[in-house]
Amino acid sequence: MQAKRVENLDSLGVLKVYTGQGFASPGMGMDVLAQYEEVRKLYRTAREITGIDIERLCREGSPEQQRNTRNQQAMVYLNIAALVLRTEGLLFDRNEIWRCPEFEETRDQRKTVYLGFSLGEILALLAAKRFSFVDGLKIIKTRSELMAREGKGALASVLGGKEKEVVKAIHDKMGVYWAISKSDDNTSIGGDTRELLLSFCEELRAQGKIRKIIPTDGTSAAFHTPLFEQEGYELREYLRTQSGMFRPSDGVVISNLDARPYPGSVEDTINTMSGQIHQTALFRYSVKSVEERIEEVQVIGPGAEIMAKIVKANIPGMPVTTIETAASLNSYWDGKMRRLPSLSQH
The missing domain is CATH 3.30.70.250 (Malonyl-CoA ACP transacylase, ACP-binding)
Structure with a gap:
């Protein structure tokens, strides 16, 4: 199989890669949580929607609790969503998502391509403003409950x-x-x-x-295989009942399903999202499809250093920045000689 080059990028841009399930670690995200009030609001909302005390799980959860698919997908989604908020200059309300106006003055003007590793694809769609933070939580809640079923290889x-x-x-x-x-x-x-x-x-x-x-002990079953075909079907039917959540994309999102940009239509988007659960995730080919159209990669989320090595194996020589902690987030902006607007930093 060969990667098909994405053609609809008219200039060199930046590829933002979001990590996924299997990269969770004890205490992840707690430094970012402590630093920003708006991130604390995300955690409170997530507990209300999912019924999971994600902060407690990150701080005190046992290895078994943190490996649980339902828990881990919520943990990873919330951890990366906080980094999306800070790197994209976004503001999240319960059902709205928009860019902070002051951020436009310092926003990277290069074309942005979004890509996620498995679960990270949901975050890529969130970063591209395809749906709201709360709608993303609802997707994760349903997706993780389906994928947590026992006896799936x-x-x-x-x-x-x-x-x-x-x-x-x-x-x-x-x-x-x-x-x-x-x-x-x-x-x-x-x-x-x-x-x-x-x-x-x-x-x-x-x-x-x-x-x-x-x-792969960090995940509990044979995800991305035909063993999850029924779960993919059920996720598709759920997403169809929620089709009103989808909005036009604010950027190019590459799908792991076929290493192509996400389709514009809602029905095709739903089919792509649900198909990813039970079909091969073509992450390698997704990265290589934009190789000639990017000049930098930013890997964002828990396990960013590990994921960066995978990215470098696919596109040797490409500059790669990792953003995983409050320190790396601050270093990233310091290195760019810019900073996010002050959004209730503590």
């Missing part, structure tokens, strides 16, 4: 082998699936059971097709 990452050879072997094996394309030598594989999956991975290693196996 397992995931593992295999490193050190050519993707083409790994995918060919997958196609020849029943009960094993190509889940995520990260880079040419980093592929996520799903399996009907953990035992079947790890046995298959060991076969690949014995054949010299891969060097390393990493069971």
